[in-house]
Amino acid sequence: MPRISVTVDGIRYDEEVEPRLLLVHLLRDRLGKTGTPIGCDTSNCGACTVLLDGRSAKSCSILAVQADGCDIVTIEGLSTDGTWHPMQRAFHEEHALQCGYCTPGMILAAIDLLHDDPDPSEETIREGLEGNLCRCTGYCTIVRAVRRGAREMSRDQEGAATS
């Protein structure tokens, strides 16, 4: 069985895995990282989105062996020292979640979106999150949250640059 080494939320794991094991099942069933849920089997819904070497990836469409050597951040690793990431705060403030099942993927996809465009328009947000489905909110509050998160993240960065 192939042996892989992955870092998940700052912890290194060396694991023997079947070649067919999906990354999301490695995370959930083997490593107990159940913060990352599964919503479909055709990579349409994006609930399982994680950051793989800093970019968003749907962990249901990646084999665990393909993640060998990668650094993975899940929703569980987003807070630092108990302080929520600005995007987590923004989703809470703007009521951008109801059942919350799509939320981990939505937050991580939104963070990746800001990677490319730190001040996205409504259209950019809507198109950028097209691969993440939500059944509860109708998306308006998610768009508001991403804008708010973007504002707070750029303010944090400015603060870091000037301090």
Add this chain to the structure above:
Amino acid sequence: MTEQLDAGVAAWQIKESDVLDGREVGRARRRKEDARLVTGRTQWTDNIQLPGMLHVAFLRSPMAHARITRVDTSVARTQPGVVAVFSGADFAAEQGSLPCVWPVSEDIVIPDHPPMAVTEVRYVGEAVACVVATDRYKAADALDAIEVDYEPLDAVTDMTSALDEGGPKVHEAGNKAFTWTFAQGDIEAAFRDAAVRVERTFVQQRLIPSAMEPRAVVAQTDGDAFTLHSSTQIPHILRVMLALTTGIPEHKLRVVAPDVGGGFGSKLQVTAEEVLCLLITRRLGRPVKWTESRSEGNLTVHHGRDQLQRISVAADADGRIRGVKVDLLADMGAYLMLVTPGVPLLGAFMYSGVYKMDAYDFTCTGVFTTKVPTDAYRGAGRPEATFAIERMVDELAAELGMDPIELRRRNWIRHGEFPYTTVCGLTYDSGNYEAATDRALALFGYDRLRAEQADRRAREDPVQLGIGVSTYTEMCGLAPSRVLGSLSYGAGGWEHASVRVLPTGKVEVVTGTSPHGQGHETAWSQIVADALGVPFEDVAVLHGDTSSSYKGMDTYGSRSLVVGGVAVVQACEKVKEKARQVAAHLMEASPDDIEFSRGEFRVRGTGTSRTIQEIALATFAAHDLPDGFEPRLDADATFDPDNFSFPHGTHLCAVEVDTETGATRIRSYVAVDDVGNVVNPLIVEGQVHGGIAQGIAQALFEEAVHDADGNLLTTTMADYLLPSAADLPAYTTDRTETPATTNPLGVKGVGEAGTIASTPAVVNAVVDALRPYGVRDVPMPCTPERVWRALGQARTPQRTDGGLS
């Protein structure tokens, strides 16, 4: 778009800091639930891992209708990691029949519904065997080694032809499940000499509810008692029904709904997999888990809608509606599940909408087909009824050459006429259709958009503007028990709450409602904070576990606040009365002289007071209580309302339709809803937004499609088009507040309102855009292809030699 989104925010400014005289109710509290959801510390059923746990995978029928002639599990049993393999025959003696609790007529046909098929399969996806293995991959692998021989039978996929004599039968007794009729007033007279009559046929396409969390079940036993975790909306109903189905005594069965990722009616069910997982754990003595894949769920989670509506309206020349006649076929699918036959009945009383009329006539026939059963999906019966009447009022307006708003004004129940008993016999307690409509028209810029529409029509612009109106109401807040009983529903509609005051003055609320995204923990905390004068943060809400919350009727039908929230209020009142006794005793005053305000009991006219926290501690110590006083402040309440709840509102939709490509774009959407008093405006807006999105989805995007052999073609999210952020518009929302008079909070249900309202608003807009071309209807979903075909048919003169290609 940007401008519109901001307009939406401005229309309903939501600030948590808004001071409401110190009250919690009405405040836009951010949700308590969010902390675990935004950090991934969730408890979805599939997250549960237990020592020695086994995984179940189901083999499902690839045929819509077939006799099972042989099932061979012998090879599968020898596969690595496989602990057991079962077929339907293995469970036949103990699996019982999945329940239907709504036998709507005396002569209804309720076929036997084995959780695992034994001799015959009646839809693609029905379970025929299962593997129990040490992990989910091994369980899925071994399914390939099970051999099943089928003798194909004819599929029955079309409701209308299913009723033809001599055709293939889904069940021995035939394809008609029931016919249910309801009539009020003299319908013949209403239609006989009416100046205008309009008749239409609408197809309510089959929909897949698609909660984001797929279903999952974990069952375990200690050899005596059983615990079932399930992604369900109805842990309490499930416990009773599973006890009755499996024979496990109710007191030996605990059902838990942990975090549940959405339901929309799809988890208001007693499923085959829940029954089978219990039976498997009973046999093997080990914990088992089953989690469905999305494509498995699309095949097997009950579907929604799927009705064929023939509706006629008769009116006077001035537009006054005289009567409405409805003839409905409702596709039950292959079996009657929990409330399958009752869904069209929930719509039966809503075809008069917000309008006054003399007569009403309703007939519904439930039809069996070889498809997955239908059952409740957000709105359940009421979206269908509201769609039909709101579409018809727009059609009638077109027929009369009248503005659709003006026609509605002539017919709706005026503000001064409430309470009003409708032609269907419902008494609407309160409402103000004028106020909601006037506000919506102003936000929408109705006159300006009509002017633009006229201009585009005059210019023959290839992109036409359409304006759609929906002035909806609905009956929700399911309850009242006596009414449900009169409709042959198998249970009541009350709700239960317990309030427990802890020694330190913190409060636990146990609710019989079972939230799965609605935010009850937050809203109930606000209600209790006001009622007992304790801080919002000092309230915890317990739910969804029959061991802590033994009594409840769960969450569906927009009932949680209007029934369950009121039960919480009533329990708090009892707590307060007990605390008043203790306070009076401690302060040596008469209870009649004790005033209560914001958590403080004060002797009237003095400076002497005790806080509720002090009373809680004194009651815990019990050293000095009134003679005979039971040392507890805790109290229960069970509330059963006298009437349904009737939210209403006006939704306006403007669409741009490209007449060359058929593409529709929602240009603006305004919703002004009246859900009575509001506990948390943030949560209400969320419910309205999400509801509108699901209604738009029916209007423009979603449809479960079967081929002639009964195969579902939309088994994945790649085929079944759930709208993404890029597909939906921003919504401009506002509210009017006409308090309900039937409950002490003055609240009305909100969970389904948006979905009920929005579908006709969108389709009315699409048809309005195309009306100059002679289009009178576009079947849902109004895809570019369907719009384009509707235009083509309207533009091409009718041929008599076989019709249009």
